[in-house]
Amino acid sequence: METKKAIISVKDLVKKYDDFVAVQGLSFEVYEHEIFGLLGPNGAGKTTTLEIIETLRDKTSGEIIVDGFSVDKQPQDIKQIIGVQLQAAGYYPNLNLIELIELFAGLYGANIKPMEMLEKVNLQDKAKAKYKALSGGQKQRFSIATTLINQPKIIFLDEPTTGLDPQARRNLWDLIIEIRNAGTTVVITTHYMDEAEQLCDRVAFVERGQIIALDTPDNLIDKLINSGFERKKEVKKANLEDVFINLTGQEWRE
């Protein structure tokens, strides 16, 4: 990447739930137009951190600036320029996908063409379908479409490929890369390290509310190799996932 301007800056973030310190002084920056991954074990504090940046949760202390706006002083400005996945519970069951997008666009005051949004995520054929009739991969794609309605500068995706088959995951990676290439910054959490390696420009590892490493996947891997690390088993040139993809093809399934 040529430009490295920070669009999100988190400084000394602390979040306490009563006596429990879930986030213990996190600091990091997300650069404009990158896919930034927050990785780490269950309960490490990733979702808490994301929700504080998204202005959905209060922090205990620390400073967060999103595209020049402070979460303390200008949360409304931040809401305007970010895209957040809505909970499925917000998808009114009687509305079809086009109607849902129209509804959300109306709420945001966004001037978009619903069908174009569905085309972006390859759901144009499902325009008249209800959300509950979609497959897992289609639901995730619809959810990503909803993050784009207000034409945001940054979108936040929390474990977007959990539960998807290998093709659906790869198709979603392509979609996320397209969104990044169109100029949107993407912040993502995932438990799949192959996904982080393929998708993320940089990743931060969070452990017990602290960042323990932050770099490009390549640099982190090289650093480990240079420290003398070797895999126990020799790595083959393909893995079982490659076999799956090779046997079943790569086209959109659902």
Ligand SMILES: Nc1ncnc2c1ncn2[C@@H]1O[C@H](COP(=O)(O)OP(=O)(O)OP(=O)(O)O)[C@@H](O)[C@H]1O
């Ligand atoms: N509302 C809450 N009240 C009390 N404790 C909470 C609350 N929300 C989260 N926690 C605790 O804070 C810690 C961090 O949770 P968080 O959901 O941020 O982790 P995470 O890294 O996103 O985990 P996962 O990978 O499982 O999604 C956990 O120990 C969790 O139990």
